Amino acid sequence: MGKQIITLTVNGEKHEVAAEPRELLVHTLRETLNLRGPHVGCETSHCGACTVDIDGKSVKSCTMFAAQADGAEITTIEGIATPDGMHVLQEMFREHHGLQCGYCTPGMITRAYRLLQENPNPTEEEVRFGIAGNLCRCTGYQNIVKAILAAAAEMNAAREAAQ
Amino acid sequence: MKDLEDRQERIDNLKGLGCSRKRVEDARFTQGKGNYVDDVNLPGMLHGDFVRSPYAHARVKSINIDAAMALDGVVAVLTAKDLEPLSLHWMPTLAGDKQMVLADGKVLFQGQEVAFVVAKDRYVAADAVELVEVEYEELPVLVDPFEALQSDIVLREDIKDEKEGAHGARRHHNHIFLWEEGDKDATEQVLDEAEVVAEEMVYYHRTHPCPLEPCGSVASMDKINGKLTLWGTFQAPHVVRTVASLLSGIEEHNIRVISPDIGGGFGNKVGVYPGYVCSIVASIVTGQPVKWIEDRMENLMATAFARDYWMKGKISATKDGKITGLHCHVTADHGAFDACADPTKFPAGFFHICTGSYDIPVAYVGVDGVYTNKAPGGVAYRCSFRVTEAAYFIERMIEVLAIELNMDAAELRRINFIKADQFPYQSALGWEYDSGDYHTAWDKALAAVKYDDLRAEQAQRVEDFKAGKTRKLLGIGLTHFTEIVGAGPVKNCDILGMGMFDSCEIRIHPTGSAIARLGTISQGQGHATTFAQILASEIGLSADSITIEEGDTDTAPYGLGTYGSRSTPVAGAATAMAGRKIRAKAQMIAAYLLEVHDNDLEWDVDRFVVKGAPERFKTMKDIAYAAYNQAIPGVEPGLEAVSYYDPPNMTYPFGAYICVMEIDADTGEHEIRQFYALDDCGTRINPMVIEGQVHGGLTEALAIAMGQEIAYDDMGNCKTGTLMDFFIPTAVETPHYTTDHTETPSPHHPIGAKGVGESPNVGGVPAFSNAVHDAFRAFGLRQSHMPHDHWRIWKIANDLGLHG
Ligand code: FES
Numbered sequence: 001m002g003k004q005i006i007t008l009t010v011n012g013e014k015h016e017v018a019a020e021p022r023e024l025l026v027h028t029l030r031e032t033l034n035l036r037g038p039h040v041g042c043e044t045s046h047c048g049a050c051t052v053d054i055d056g057k058s059v060k061s062c063t064m065f066a067a068q069a070d071g072a073e074i075t076t077i078e079g080i081a082t083p084d085g086m087h088v089l090q091e092m093f094r095e096h097h098g099l100q101c102g103y104c105t106p107g108m109i110t111r112a113y114r115l116l117q118e119n120p121n122p123t124e125e126e127v128r129f130g131i132a133g134n135l136c137r138c139t140g141y142q143n144i145v146k147a148i149l150a151a152a153a154e155m156n157a158a159r160e161a162a163q
Numbered sequence: 164m165k166d167l168e169d170r171q172e173r174i175d176n177l178k179g180l181g182c183s184r185k186r187v188e189d190a191r192f193t194q195g196k197g198n199y200v201d202d203v204n205l206p207g208m209l210h211g212d213f214v215r216s217p218y219a220h221a222r223v224k225s226i227n228i229d230a231a232m233a234l235d236g237v238v239a240v241l242t243a244k245d246l247e248p249l250s251l252h253w254m255p256t257l258a259g260d261k262q263m264v265l266a267d268g269k270v271l272f273q274g275q276e277v278a279f280v281v282a283k284d285r286y287v288a289a290d291a292v293e294l295v296e297v298e299y300e301e302l303p304v305l306v307d308p309f310e311a312l313q314s315d316i317v318l319r320e321d322i323k324d325e326k327e328g329a330h331g332a333r334r335h336h337n338h339i340f341l342w343e344e345g346d347k348d349a350t351e352q353v354l355d356e357a358e359v360v361a362e363e364m365v366y367y368h369r370t371h372p373c374p375l376e377p378c379g380s381v382a383s384m385d386k387i388n389g390k391l392t393l394w395g396t397f398q399a400p401h402v403v404r405t406v407a408s409l410l411s412g413i414e415e416h417n418i419r420v421i422s423p424d425i426g427g428g429f430g431n432k433v434g435v436y437p438g439y440v441c442s443i444v445a446s447i448v449t450g451q452p453v454k455w456i457e458d459r460m461e462n463l464m465a466t467a468f469a470r471d472y473w474m475k476g477k478i479s480a481t482k483d484g485k486i487t488g489l490h491c492h493v494t495a496d497h498g499a500f501d502a503c504a505d506p507t508k509f510p511a512g513f514f515h516i517c518t519g520s521y522d523i524p525v526a527y528v529g530v531d532g533v534y535t536n537k538a539p540g541g542v543a544y545r546c547s548f549r550v551t552e553a554a555y556f557i558e559r560m561i562e563v564l565a566i567e568l569n570m571d572a573a574e575l576r577r578i579n580f581i582k583a584d585q586f587p588y589q590s591a592l593g594w595e596y597d598s599g600d601y602h603t604a605w606d607k608a609l610a611a612v613k614y615d616d617l618r619a620e621q622a623q624r625v626e627d628f629k630a631g632k633t634r635k636l637l638g639i640g641l642t643h644f645t646e647i648v649g650a651g652p653v654k655n656c657d658i659l660g661m662g663m664f665d666s667c668e669i670r671i672h673p674t675g676s677a678i679a680r681l682g683t684i685s686q687g688q689g690h691a692t693t694f695a696q697i698l699a700s701e702i703g704l705s706a707d708s709i710t711i712e713e714g715d716t717d718t719a720p721y722g723l724g725t726y727g728s729r730s731t732p733v734a735g736a737a738t739a740m741a742g743r744k745i746r747a748k749a750q751m752i753a754a755y756l757l758e759v760h761d762n763d764l765e766w767d768v769d770r771f772v773v774k775g776a777p778e779r780f781k782t783m784k785d786i787a788y789a790a791y792n793q794a795i796p797g798v799e800p801g802l803e804a805v806s807y808y809d810p811p812n813m814t815y816p817f818g819a820y821i822c823v824m825e826i827d828a829d830t831g832e833h834e835i836r837q838f839y840a841l842d843d844c845g846t847r848i849n850p851m852v853i854e855g856q857v858h859g860g861l862t863e864a865l866a867i868a869m870g871q872e873i874a875y876d877d878m879g880n881c882k883t884g885t886l887m888d889f890f891i892p893t894a895v896e897t898p899h900y901t902t903d904h905t906e907t908p909s910p911h912h913p914i915g916a917k918g919v920g921e922s923p924n925v926g927g928v929p930a931f932s933n934a935v936h937d938a939f940r941a942f943g944l945r946q947s948h949m950p951h952d953h954w955r956i957w958k959i960a961n962d963l964g965l966h967g
């Protein structure tokens with residue numbers, strides 16, 4: 001099958017890649033661009049392990065063709081840490097034991113990253129609803145929710161301090 | 164005072180036992196830097212994919228691979244014919260049976276592996292799968308194990324005339340084994356003469372561990388130096404190496420098995436699957452690395468189901484509730500091949516822990532294993548070999564007996580618990596329970612949830628319901644479970660002949676840090692964090708200075724792997740014992756340095772101190788340096804130790820769980836108002852990790868009890884092959900859990916620890932299920948099979964006439 005050239009800006013870096021029209025974005029990210037953070041847990045849009053951020057929205061990259069993302073700005077888990085170190089969410093997941101096997105974690109944190117921009121001050125219920133597209137088999141979510149709420153509090157405090 | 168503070172500070176610096184140390188694994192995982200099998204990417208790597216059977220039972224008339232081979236990018240298509248000359252078209256199972264690697268003349272379950280396509284990328288491989296033409300002739304299907312035992316239809320033609328199986332006599336061509344334990348005659352006599360007998364069929368449905376990462380492998384045969392490297396989702400990498408050697412004829416030293424990061428296992432990754440074998444063969448045939456990664460549908464349909472036990476129980480008691488006997492007959496649906504992952508001598512695992520937490524004087528268990536047209540497996544899904552089934556069985560039977568006796572189920576449990584002074588306790592089915600204090604745990608749990616208030620509220624609710632004031636019922640689900648984990652003892656536990664010990668090897672570096680390697684492999688349990696803590700407390704170096712490595716058979720000592728909550732009881736013990744060897748040598752070195760006799764020294768946190776002269780000491784760091792830079796008479800240089808630990812007994816963690824559930828009688832919807840979980844896993848290594856394990860196990864229990872199942876229709880079609888049909892709770896369905904603990908150390912484990920990862924699943928399933936049953940007890944419900952999805956709960960209400 002013929003390949004076409006598409007342009008993706010991933011974690012701030014612009015790439016031109018050749019992809020078949022049927023190639024799933026998750027495979028382009030993982031195999032062509034060597035970004036192994038997004039994982040594949042189902043390929044049917046259920047588990048969220050492949051979640052990335054595309055033009056300001058959480059997207060399951062197993063359910064989108066790379067060609068559909070032509071021209072898009074994409075953030076993966078690899079692009080979430082800041083130059084000064086881990087993102088608050090990453091710190092809080094560690095602090096509150098929000099992960100075990102780690103397979104859901106990149107998708108989960110990437111989703112939480114967007115959730116806290118959509119709603120910087122969520123209730124526990126809103127967090128639970130907000131991450132319902134991401135499955136975790138290990139943690140029972142309780143510590144993930146705790147980690148996200150703790151990150152929200154810390155980010156809000158930092159924002160206030162900056163103002 | 165100052166000395167005490169100083170000592171406490173030294174203890175804290177170790178981050179040893181009892182410390183909620185943050186996990187060292189997390190920096191990688193949170194930044195997307197894990198290394199799972201699908202992340203392995205080798206130059207020239209090919210991709211394998213399976214042609215699978217659409218039928219549950221059919222003869223394979225022909226396979227035509229021409230069109231597939233003609234497709235650009237396809238390198239090979241393997242069928243049973245290609246594997247036969249290597250004797251690899253069938254493989255032995257862990258249960259003493261054999262299993263087809265690729266369909267040999269017929270298929271026995273939907274999704275069975277028929278041909279293996281190898282291509283230059285995964286898309287081409289998937290295209291080629293579509294191009295392989297297989298001609299089938301459908302055969303009649305058996306999906307019901309009771310029917311299978313009566314039917315003339317022969318499933319396993321390869322062994323149809325064999326009267327003896329791996330576990331004794333077979334009485335029918337679809338029968339696998341009858342396994343018995345206990346005193347049948349005595350039990351039947353007690354039942355015959357009993358004042359009260361409760362009888363019930365308890366079904367624990369077929370489900371699946373479904374870790375978020377599916378199974379997979381990458382095989383790379385280096386033809387020049389004759390070495391095979393195999394990466395894969397292996398919960399027991401060393402056993403995989405031995406099996407791979409036996410099957411392929413490649414000498415074991417030429418095989419290196421690597422379990423990289425594993426995205427959850429829960430029993431799914433214990434077995435050996437056709438995909439692993441095919442990736443190896445394909446790499447040998449093509450001379451290139453071959454990757455095989457199953458997709459979710461393949462995972463749910465073909466690898467490693469769990470449970471599927473029909474448990475017919477009889478329990479007898481005196482009129483005032485003292486249990487006198489227990490009888491259980493299980494019809495176990497093993498699917499098309501007996502591929503259960505149990506220690507060799509235990510075809511029904513440790514199911515005979517089914518007397519539970521109760522002092523039952525006489526008992527009998529018989530388990531009939533049966534072939535059907537379903538996927539093989541029978542793995543321990545987050546439990547120690549069939550312990551979940553056993554716990555569910557006894558905890559349902561207790562509830563049914565309580566109904567029969569018209570007694571409160573909490574009280575019935577209390578009067579039958581094994582008492583603290585009865586430990587070590589010999590059970591009627593042959594186990595020696597190491598330690599426990601059930602009454603204390605139970606009282607603590609009942610007090611924590613204000614049990615009496617809950618019962619009063621429930622009684623009021625029933626009245627209100629009957630008066631038409633509410634449509635919601637209240638269920639109080641009780642469970643007191645006893646697990647058996649840490650296989651263990653080599654004298655009666657082995658996997659394919661390999662004794663179930665485990666191991667740890669420690670090297671102390673000159674500057675006072677260390678690496679320890681173990682025969683186990685973490686799949687999220689956090690071994691790199693917690694095993695370092697065990698060691699820190701033993702050898703007095705900070706856990707932060709200790710690297711833990713597992714999963715590479717070229718470097719780690721031989722071990723039997725991680726499943727059945729055996730890592731802490733067995734490898735954890737090996738770690739402590741190896742640490743003690745280090746300390747023993749360190750003591751000799753310290754004595755030399757301090758110019759005293761060995762016996763004049765005592766260990767204090769992180770140092771050896773001269774007795775009576777606390778200012779004269781050598782820290783472990785000092786000693787480590789000396790071990791490498793001084794000639795000490797009579798002592799070899801270096802500081803290393805290895806321990807292979809054969810546990811004298813299993814460990815018996817226990818717990819008390821209470822679930823309070825609101826149920827809408829009209830919609831069948833439920834809401835978990837409260838879930839209280841008290842666990843006793845002996846000595847607690849890392850409370851944070853323990854709590855995380857409990858949350859996770861309870862959520863898997865919630866899934867199983869409330870909706871998750873592998874279901875088939877009459878044609879043997881698997882109806883639950885995607886996450887759309889197979890229930891995994893999201894954060895929305897998952898309740899908030901309250902965790903608690905008591906601490907009764909194991910008397911025979913070096914640090915008193917017992918293992919905890921699976922307790923919440925073992926205890927959680929009956930707690931959720933009992934809550935559903937309890938909500939309807941006042942209306943006459945005795946037993947209703949799981950999973951209790953909304954429709955089934957609605958149906959209970961409807962059958963009881965609650966819809967008017
Ligand atoms: S892999 Fe994309 S949602 Fe599961």
Ligand code: FES
Binds near residue numbers: 104687
């Ligand atoms: S940490 Fe294992 S799936 Fe979430």
